[in-house]
Amino acid sequence: MQPLVAVIMGSQSDWETMRYACDILEELRVPFEKKVVSAHRTPDYMFAYAESAEERGIKVIIAGAGGAAHLPGMVAAKTTIPVIGVPVKSQALNGLDSLLSIVQMPGGVPVATVAIGKAGAINAALLAVSILGTYEPTYMEALRKRRETIRKQVMESSDQLE
Numbered sequence: 001m002q003p004l005v006a007v008i009m010g011s012q013s014d015w016e017t018m019r020y021a022c023d024i025l026e027e028l029r030v031p032f033e034k035k036v037v038s039a040h041r042t043p044d045y046m047f048a049y050a051e052s053a054e055e056r057g058i059k060v061i062i063a064g065a066g067g068a069a070h071l072p073g074m075v076a077a078k079t080t081i082p083v084i085g086v087p088v089k090s091q092a093l094n095g096l097d098s099l100l101s102i103v104q105m106p107g108g109v110p111v112a113t114v115a116i117g118k119a120g121a122i123n124a125a126l127l128a129v130s131i132l133g134t135y136e137p138t139y140m141e142a143l144r145k146r147r148e149t150i151r152k153q154v155m156e157s158s159d160q161l162e
């Protein structure tokens with residue numbers, strides 16, 4: 001099926017985080033592609049990838065990177081498709097470097113930045129599905145059902161408190 005969401009990451013080492021985004025997309029039956037693309041290490045490929053994404057039918061790009069995390073911002077600079085940036089936890093600075101590199105975009109070139117690490121990757125995918133849901137009601141319905149499941153789980157966990 002034609003992918004609607006692109007999950008890209010600066011390195012294969014980001015997969016341990018970005019796999020959580022892919023799990024959500026699989027769960028909600030959203031067609032997606034996943035690729036390693038680096039602004040630093042494969043700049044020409046990154047440009048070509050970002051420039052061609054819209055015409056290939058991609059609606060949202062989720063871009064995860066760690067450290068000097070320029071990938072989400074550089075992709076956003078080359079496309080007007082919504083870009084969601086996931087700060088990957090870095091070894092040296094625990095992902096604070098990644099977060100600040102992604103979130104502080106100059107006015108005019110937005111990147112929707114989520115939290116550092118696993119929770120951010122999960123929320124990036126949910127946000128991407130929300131965007132798809134604005135024109136495809138089945139995705140909105142899938143999100144509503146998921147929220148309801150979470151609500152029930154929380155209520156049950158509350159009942160189980162001693």
Ligand SMILES: Nc1c(C(=O)O)ncn1[C@@H]1O[C@H](COP(=O)(O)O)[C@@H](O)[C@H]1O
Pocket residue numbers: 009010011012013014037038039040041064065066067068069070071072088
């Ligand atoms: N931040 C970027 C970019 C980029 O922004 O283009 N390319 C790779 N990286 C990051 O380098 C970290 C270490 O990568 P390696 O584990 O491959 O050394 C990864 O978290 C990756 O996202």
